[in-house]
Amino acid sequence: xxxxxxxxxxxxxxxxxxxxxxxxxxxxxxxxxxxxxxxxxxxxxxxxxxxxxxxxxxxxxxxxxxxxxxxxxxxxxxxxxxxxxxxxxxxxxxxxxxxxxxxxxxxxxxxxxxxxxxxxxxxxxxxxxxxxxxxxxxxxxxxxxxxxxxxxxxxxxxxxxxxxxxxxxxxxxxxxx
Numbered sequence: 457x458x459x460x461x462x463x464x465x466x467x468x469x470x471x472x473x474x475x476x477x478x479x480x481x482x483x484x485x486x487x488x489x490x491x492x493x494x495x496x497x498x499x500x501x502x503x504x505x506x507x508x509x510x511x512x513x514x515x516x517x518x519x520x521x522x523x524x525x526x527x528x529x530x531x532x533x534x535x536x537x538x539x540x541x542x543x544x545x546x547x548x549x550x551x552x553x554x555x556x557x558x559x560x561x562x563x564x565x566x567x568x569x570x571x572x573x574x575x576x577x578x579x580x581x582x583x584x585x586x587x588x589x590x591x592x593x594x595x596x597x598x599x600x601x602x603x604x605x606x607x608x609x610x611x612x613x614x615x616x617x618x619x620x621x622x623x624x625x626x627x628x629x630x631x632x633x
Contacts, residue, residue, distance in 0.1 A: 477491055
């Protein structure tokens with residue numbers, strides 16, 4: 457996890473560039489070795505993760521790969537999702553999945569939401585606000601990681617997923633956070 461110049465995911469901060477591993481002193485306890493991370497959505501910020509603090513190091517993980525992304529999306533095309541009709545229960549389940557911060561599960565949920573949204577639009581209906589909110593926040597949470605893994609602009613992530621699912625492209629992608 458110490459390839460300087462590589463991207464990784466750090467907890468809820470999201471995608472970060474590993475800028476350096478260096479010895480630093482933040483207090484009177486002396487010097488320690490730190491990973492220096494730069495969040496891609498806040499380039500001016502720096503995160504210092506003590507190499508010796510396993511609990512914090514465990515929050516660092518590699519980006520999802522293009523193969524994992526495509527495999528997850530392809531699995532979604534062959535899967536029949538059971539739509540939870542109770543809005544409150546559905547929102548609770550979706551939020552739990554999103555909050556687990558597991559990219560492949562969140563991506564699978566995103567696929568489910570894209571498919572449902574397309575089905576509703578084909579019938580001249582709209583997705584309810586709660587589902588749109590979950591869709592939007594999930595896109596934001598996993599979109600940067602997917603964009604980085606695929607080496608595409610964040611604004612193209614939604615249409616990449618839709619195209620892979622065999623759905624129509626979005627009329628207009630929302631600006632990326």
